[in-house]
Amino acid sequence: MGEKIAAIVLAAGEGKRMGSGIPKQYMLIKSRPLVYYALKAFEESAVDEVILVTGEDEIDYCKEYIVDRYHFNKVKKIVPGGWERYASVYFGLEAIEDADYVLIHDGARPMISAELIQKCIYYVKKYRACVVGMPSKDTIKVVDEENYAIRTPERKTLWQVQTPQCFEFDLVKKAYEKMMENDDGKVTDDAMVVETYGNVPVKLFEGGYDNIKVTTPEDVRLATNLVRVRKVFHKLHVLHDKLIYLQMKAYKKRFREKKQKK
Structure with missing residues (x-):
């Protein structure tokens, strides 16, 4: 048997910055819910199963109006998310019964493609831990509490990190378990969890500048x-x-x- 690849699609956010009456993952983009596009890409990819993480009171809605309606057969489970993104990822990892690799993706990034997913699979098998990103095109400033610039990092060393973030399943699962034991809520992405608690370097590779996260x-x-x-x-x-x-x-x-x- 071949190696099993799972994906976690995160769609449990409230989307407060959107200023909309509905969660952003259900806002329509060209007559389809935003999260539809990520699920469609994984459905058409080499991924074996998808875990959809959403709000607890939105599980039935997701099943009927998104998963069943659009025939996303690779979505095996829909599970409730947590109080923060890292908790939602942890619950998604807990829902995976068996996998060799896992790709973690923000459902609010609709421009993912089956081609990018295949690239993720190639790199995670080679490096154990990798994330999609792009070199920063803008100059980045480090500021103090009053927003005065205190340092300008060299731009060629800076990348904008995106998703999917891809890992050996056992590696990221154990790293998240350690993080939860330490009650560390300061992590901002999955790569940081693996860097801190898995002690494995994370490889970055280019996705695309169009792989935007819909926030506003x-x-x-x-x-x-x-x-x-x-x-x-x-x-x-x-x-x-x-x-x-x-x-x-x-x-x-x-x-x-x-x-x-x-």
Whole structure:
């Protein structure tokens, strides 16, 4: 049997910065809930199972109106999230019964693709712990309590970290268990948990600047445009493949006709 790969999709946030009456993961992007796009990418990937983490009172809604409606058969469990992101990840890890690797992804990042997931699988098998990110394009300032700049890190050493964040399952599970035992709520991402409690270096590799996290109303507009562009490119790709197919078909027909004349 091959190695088993699981994914955790986090969709338990309240989305306070969005200023909307509904959680951001259910806001519509091109007539689909935001979390739909991440689940669709994992459904079309080499991942074996998906654990969806959401609000406790939203589990039935997710099952009926998202998982069942869009036939996301790889979603094996829908579990309630925790008081913070790290707790939701921990509960997601607890729900996985058996896996060799796990990819942890924010459901509010709709631009993930099956191709990026395949890249994640390649790197996690090679490095044990890796995360998607991109080199920072902006100068970053470290500020004091009054927002005065006190230091400017060298930009070439800075990356913007994204998701998926990918790990050997046993490695990240044990690291999270140690973190929970220490009641350490200062961690900001899964890589930090593994760095601190797993003592394993985390490899960064490039995803894409379009792999945005939808957090504000401006992000919704940007995500809508990105989804629209992706659909257009997909249609053009399909059209291109069809044209190539027709050209090859016509070529083979002419070849057979010439052969028959001889």
